[in-house]
Amino acid sequence: GAVVSQHPSWVICKSGTSVKIECRSLDFQATTMFWYRQFPKQSLMLMATSNEGSKATYEQGVEKDKFLINHASLTLSTLTVTSAHPEDSSFYICSARGDSQTEAFFGQGTRLTVV
């Protein structure tokens, strides 16, 4: 299957700082990318959907000014958590899909800890 790489795998940041997470499709062009968040012992919750070159569509309850998503190329999307707080600590996972695909491929996830 297609490969999606997410970086970093884990990150610790201080409260009030911003952190950027990258999601890359390595062997296909990802016209659509998705960002999910998972709290301990819970399921994955969709945060936003982004199409290359367009503004992201955020799910209800997700603050677009706090979680900045950029999908400027067909192989890269970034999620920036701005002014992070301890309650933003979570596991963030991206997925990507090509134009002719319905199957989605997932990155390895990023564990964010805000101290």
Next chain:
Amino acid sequence: GIQVEQSPPDLILQEGANSTLRCNFSDSVNNLQWFHQNPWGQLINLFYIPSGTKQNGRLSATTVATERYSLLYISSSQTTDSGVYFCAVGRGNLIFGKGTKLSVKP
């Protein structure tokens, strides 16, 4: 939006036993995927199965799209099968169920 229900929420098996996990969904979809989440959080893609039946080793899955459910079969379970199994469905984005936590005892 689409609702996804997985059952059972928890399952404890003795090594060697077989099991069936179920995923019900509330609307028509063109994508259904089964995942195993390992202890490090990584989602292992088991099946892409919007309809029909597929098999991969000891695992198989069946989706009956007209009746809006999918089944994941695990045969001769091993301790390494332990973890959380997620079903995710959708027509564009994927909506995840709450998962089935499987524990296989030696």
